[in-house]
Structures are given as C-alpha cells and as structure tokens.
Amino acid sequence: MTDSKQKLNPDTAIDIAYDIFLEMAPENLDPADILLFNLQFEQNGAVELVETADDWDQEIGVLIDPQEYAEVWIGLVNEQDQMDDIFAKFLISHREEEREYHIIWKK
Template identity: 80%
Template sequence: MTEKIQKLNPDTAIDIAYDIFLEMASENLDPADILLFNLQFEEKGAVEMVETAENWEQEIGVLIDPNEYAEIWVGLVNEQDEMDDVFARFLISHREENREYHVVWKTN
C-alpha cells in the first residue's frame, strides 16, 4: 500500500526555509552577499515556493522524488518581479515526522 504524503502548506514551507536561511546564512554566504541581502530585502526580497526540480541529484548527490519535497528559493527580485539573485535554494521534505532538508547556497 502506498502511503499518501500530506504536503507542506506553501506558507509553512516558506517559513521553515526562511528560518533556516536566517540561522545559517552567516556561515554559508559571503559577507558582501549578506550585506546586499539585508540592505535590499525590504524592497526586493522574496521567499518563494517553486516547482520542485528534478536535478537535485546533481546538486546533493542523492536521488529524490520531487513529489516528496518542496523547493523554496530565497533571493532578490528584479524590476520584472523575477528572482534573478538567488541566495539559497531549499529542498524540504513534506514528511513531518522526518523533516529533512537540503540547501544549495549561492557561490560567487
């Protein structure tokens, strides 16, 4: 019997990702990127749930089922309201009892 996964509410997934981002950004981003993010977040900042990509295996070295994870991006949007400066991409499990996550941080 296949277990039906209760998917994360988008707002909950965004909150989880943003909390992790705030906690870990200083250890994983360049100081210049942190300064840029802090200065521009109020005006251009965005935390968005996007369609879960299927290429996470290349990023994290583990094959995942895209249906079992939410993908969240944290970054800054441009004048066209498109996120063109992504500081972190999150993959968060929908499984509440085993809330694993992976993060790919911006590199310069």
C-alpha cells in the same frame, strides 16, 4: 481515507526555509552577499515556493522523488519582478515526523 503523505502547506515551507536561511546564512554566504540581502530584502526580497526540480541528484548526490519535497528559493527580484539573485535554494521534505532538507547556497 486521508493521504498519509500530506504535502507541506506553502506558507509553512516558506517559513521553514526562511528560518533556516536566517540561522545559517552567516556561515554560508559571503559577507558582501549578507549585506546586500539585508539592505535590499525589505524592498526587493522574495521567498518563493517553486516547482520542485528533478535534478537535485546532481547537487546532493542522491536521487529524490520531486513529489516528496517542496522547493523554496530565497533571493532578490529585479524590476521585472523576476528573482535574478538567488541566495539559497531549499529542498524540504513533506514528512513532518522526520523533516529533511538540503540547501544550495549562492557561490
């Protein structure tokens, strides 16, 4: 018997987040951040699947089950290969039939 709640493949989650990011960034980020991202992403950019935090309710006002979502961060890494400039954090549901997502943009 297969699990009806199959999790997103990490590459798929990353692709979904990056596509949404590119589409929505101009409306949600400062022009200076967009310029910084465009100039540095090729060398220092990162799109990473991270462990889903359990405190999203503080950001979106709704309790979520971390097992039902993938969390993806988009940003720039420093010399120590740590993401220290995060432009967006995505919460993407594993449900393919009704894909739901939430975004926390850099302020």
